[in-house]
Amino acid sequence: MSWALTSIQNGIPFVAAACGLISAGYWYLASRVEIAPLWQKLGTPEPVVQELRESGWIHGIIEAGTESARLNKIAAIWTAVAVFLGSVSAFLPKP
Numbered sequence: 001m002s003w004a005l006t007s008i009q010n011g012i013p014f015v016a017a018a019c020g021l022i023s024a025g026y027w028y029l030a031s032r033v034e035i036a037p038l039w040q041k042l043g044t045p046e047p048v049v050q051e052l053r054e055s056g057w058i059h060g061i062i063e064a065g066t067e068s069a070r071l072n073k074i075a076a077i078w079t080a081v082a083v084f085l086g087s088v089s090a091f092l093p094k095p
Helices: 003-031 038-042 050-092
Strands: none
Touching: 003 038, 038 050
């Protein structure tokens, strides 16, 4: 077997592990997204009208959910790459 093929066979599991660690990092970031009401992001005082206050919180919840979903999507893609590479390394002929 050539040196290049042996290097690929030995390197794929490490690349798969790195992809798995990257995905874990993105899932951690997705779990740490904080909710901030709209007035806090704009640097304005908290509204005294209850409906406006609740609207600001709803806006913050929607933004936090959107950001968390975006990070989860990236983590899922990295996980898919890690699983694919792990599967490929299992089926490559051993040196």
